[in-house]
Amino acid sequence: xxxxxxxxxxxxxxxxxxxxxxxxxxxxxxxxxxxxxxxxxxxxxxxxxxxxxxxxxxxxxxxxxxxxxxxxxxxxxxxxxxxxxxxxxxxxxxxxxxxxxxxxxxxxxxxxxxxxxxxxxxxxxxxxxxxxxxxxxxxxxxxxxxxxxxxxxxxxxxxxxxxxxxxxxxxxxxxxxxxxxxxxxxxxxxxxxxxxxxxxxxxxxxxxxxxxxxxxxxxxxxxxxxxxxxxxxxxxxxxxxxxxxxxxxxxxxxxxxxxxxxxxxxxxxxxxxxxxxxxxxxxxxxxxxxxxxxxxxxxxxxxxxxxxxxxxxxxxxxxxx
Numbered sequence: 001x002x003x004x005x006x007x008x009x010x011x012x013x014x015x016x017x018x019x020x021x022x023x024x025x026x027x028x029x030x031x032x033x034x035x036x037x038x039x040x041x042x043x044x045x046x047x048x049x050x051x052x053x054x055x056x057x058x059x060x061x062x063x064x065x066x067x068x069x070x071x072x073x074x075x076x077x078x079x080x081x082x083x084x085x086x087x088x089x090x091x092x093x094x095x096x097x098x099x100x101x102x103x104x105x106x107x108x109x110x111x112x113x114x115x116x117x118x119x120x121x122x123x124x125x126x127x128x129x130x131x132x133x134x135x136x137x138x139x140x141x142x143x144x145x146x147x148x149x150x151x152x153x154x155x156x157x158x159x160x161x162x163x164x165x166x167x168x169x170x171x172x173x174x175x176x177x178x179x180x181x182x183x184x185x186x187x188x189x190x191x192x193x194x195x196x197x198x199x200x201x202x203x204x205x206x207x208x209x210x211x212x213x214x215x216x217x218x219x220x221x222x223x224x225x226x227x228x229x230x231x232x233x234x235x236x237x238x239x240x241x242x243x244x245x246x247x248x249x250x251x252x253x254x255x256x257x258x259x260x261x262x263x264x265x266x267x268x269x270x271x272x273x274x275x276x277x278x279x280x281x282x283x284x285x286x287x288x289x290x291x292x293x294x295x296x297x298x299x300x301x302x303x304x305x306x307x308x309x310x311x312x313x314x315x316x317x318x319x320x321x
Contacts, residue, residue, distance in 0.1 A: 072106050072107060072110040073103075073106050075110060075113070076106050076109050076110055076113075082105065082106070082109070087105060090105055090108065090109075091104075091105050092235055092236075093159060093163075094108060094159065095235070095236050096163045096166070096167075096235075096236055096237070096238065097159050097162040097163045097166060098162070098166055098208065098211070108155055108159070111154075111155045112152065112155045112156075115151035115152070115154055115155065116148045116149075116151040116152045117148075117151075118151060119147040119148055119150060119151035119154075120144055120147060120148035120151065122147070123143055123144040123147045123148070124144055127140045127143060127144065128140065166208050167237065167238075167239055169206060169208050169209070170206070170208050170209045170212065170237055170239065170242070171239055171241065171274075172206075172274065173202060173205060173206030173208075173209045174209065174239075174241050174242065174245075174270055175267060175270040175271045175274055176202070176205070176206075177198050177202055177206075177209055177213065178245070178263055178266055178267035178270055179267050180197070180198045180201055180202070181194055181198055181263050181267075182260055182263045182264050182267055184197050184198065185259045185260040185263055186260045191220060191226070191249065191252075191253070191259075192217045192220035192221050193217075195213045195214070195216050195217035195220065196213075196214065196217040198210075198213050199211075199213040199214035199217060212233060212236060212237055215233075215236075216229055216230070216232070216233045219232060226253055227250055227253065227254075230246045230249050230250055230253075231246070233246055234246040241266070241269075241270050241273065244266055244269075245263075245266055248262040248263065248266060
């Protein structure tokens with residue numbers, strides 16, 4: 001006797017309904033579960049704090065041994081690019097983009113050195129060897145020269161765009177961070193404890209600002225001059241709101257002024273600035289929608305309104321002819 005012959009349609013429907021309910025429950029559960037990246041971010045902050053402490057306590061000979069001997073570093077060291085006056089400025093620029101290691105400077109210098117040859121070589125190979133495009137000699141030379149120049153400025157353009165995106169995210173999250181700092185200051189926490197607490201709370205909402213505050217808290221805990229740590233924060237995030245925050249913190253450290261009151265004023269100003277920027281974008285919206293509306297909405301509207309009348313006129317003229 002076949003065991004499947006005793007299974008009726010009702011059992012099959014019940015089994016399918018149960019399976020559907022199970023799949024729906026798993027889907028809803030997966031959608032509602034929020035994967036908080038705060039643990040990974042906190043681990044990175046702890047590692048960063050240990051790296052900073054090791055960078056201060058390690059001897060120069062030990063620091064030289066810790067430097068990686070990669071191919072890019074060998075090329076950069078052989079050309080002595082790290083010894084130029086622009087190396088420190090470049091390191092600060094990369095720190096604004098979130099890349100603070102010495103290897104980031106080496107990679108940037110190597111990319112700036114190699115990309116012109118890469119883009120120019122690819123253009124020469126495509127135009128002169130493969131001859132994929134039918135261009136005259138002058139046009140080929142202009143294309144090769146243009147790609148070589150683009151390869152020269154490509155790393156700087158990428159770093160600039162990264163900095164702007166990072167600062168935009170920090171600018172949006174700064175009012176909430178100031179509110180949290182007001183609460184921590186009124187609770188009696190110290191400045192480095194306040195920074196660390198705000199960094200922990202913002203780890204999921206704004207990892208960029210959380211990283212900056214966590215790094216500042218680490219520097220405040222072991223740098224001899226606390227003003228230097230605050231100045232480093234202002235250099236990494238060169239925004240008007242951040243400069244006002246750092247100036248208030250420096251004034252509070254130097255003269256003992258009430259920190260909670262100044263932070264409350266800064267938080268109100270930052271929230272007002274965020275609201276004004278949102279209103280500005282909303283005010284620009286009608287002007288920005290004018291051209292798409294003319295291109296995509298008005299032609300179908302004219303077709304719907306005038307089309308039937310045009311067809312009737314064409315039929316009438318056809319019958320008259």
